[in-house]
Amino acid sequence: MIKSRICDIKYPVFQGGMAWVADANLAAAVSEAGGLGIIAAMNMSGELLREEIKKLRAVTDKPFGVNVMLMSPFAAEVAEVVVEERVPVVTTGAGNPVTYMKKWLAAGVKVIPVVASVALAQMVERRGATAVVAEGGESGGHIGEANTMPLVPQVADAVDIPVIAAGGIADGRGLAAAIMLGAEGVQMGTRFLVAKECTVHENYKRKVLKAGDIGTMVSGRRAGHPVRALKTPFARAYAELEKDLSVTDEQIAAFGAGALKKAVVDGDEEGGSFLCGSVAGLVTKEQTCKEIIEDVVSGAEKLLSSASRRLV
Numbered sequence: 001m002i003k004s005r006i007c008d009i010k011y012p013v014f015q016g017g018m019a020w021v022a023d024a025n026l027a028a029a030v031s032e033a034g035g036l037g038i039i040a041a042m043n044m045s046g047e048l049l050r051e052e053i054k055k056l057r058a059v060t061d062k063p064f065g066v067n068v069m070l071m072s073p074f075a076a077e078v079a080e081v082v083v084e085e086r087v088p089v090v091t092t093g094a095g096n097p098v099t100y101m102k103k104w105l106a107a108g109v110k111v112i113p114v115v116a117s118v119a120l121a122q123m124v125e126r127r128g129a130t131a132v133v134a135e136g137g138e139s140g141g142h143i144g145e146a147n148t149m150p151l152v153p154q155v156a157d158a159v160d161i162p163v164i165a166a167g168g169i170a171d172g173r174g175l176a177a178a179i180m181l182g183a184e185g186v187q188m189g190t191r192f193l194v195a196k197e198c199t200v201h202e203n204y205k206r207k208v209l210k211a212g213d214i215g216t217m218v219s220g221r222r223a224g225h226p227v228r229a230l231k232t233p234f235a236r237a238y239a240e241l242e243k244d245l246s247v248t249d250e251q252i253a254a255f256g257a258g259a260l261k262k263a264v265v266d267g268d269e270e271g272g273s274f275l276c277g278s279v280a281g282l283v284t285k286e287q288t289c290k291e292i293i294e295d296v297v298s299g300a301e302k303l304l305s306s307a308s309r310r311l312v
Contacts, residue, residue, distance in 0.1 A: 016189025017067020070095030116144025156182025172299015
């Protein structure tokens, strides 16, 4: 069994807090399977989040988390609900969580910010973070500049708290590699997109399963918020608009408004933004969350237990 200090869970596997995707249904299934299921609060008001938490607790008593996207207009009210509902774990993204950390920690919440740099990891450690998710640019959705392979060991060297690796991880080889880099667990998003318990539109799952090794692209750099998604008509059109200096930032933002919901809920293959990690080419079949987690962990354990045989 792989040992880890993270969150009193059976297996060191977090499910990514994917906006519009990571609801109570998916999070509960991951937690029940021994990982850490995470409800994404990006698109939720405080009351909507409260309802999702109730749904999750109705079907599992296992630890779970809530992902607070700090750029969300609902961030402040969601932060309050986290305390009121005694959420066990909070992960954060798209910003600096320091504003809310003192309140969460005082309430006994384990705070695990997603970081894309050593500097941010060190800052949140000083403020009391329980652990950090070091996320490389191979991830789907909002990304930083550093890639996973160089980022994870640098963060692990720089902090004393546990490090969870994210970005480009979808199987046992990824978990084994993350452990070798100094992480104590992994966070996966793309692999859980095709979980049987995931409620995304079937078009979304189908596109992920069909994607190859160069099936994703990054846009959004012009606005300072780069995003990785599948190569689709929308993604290509958005990237072209960014190159056109006659198009204003406001016009680009308007063009992209609601595109993720169109993908997740409607399966709109023309106008939807299908966020996805560059590891999509390794995601080849739909499975239950239990099957996914057990496959990843057993694969890693097999590799790690045989590693000494590679030494001469």
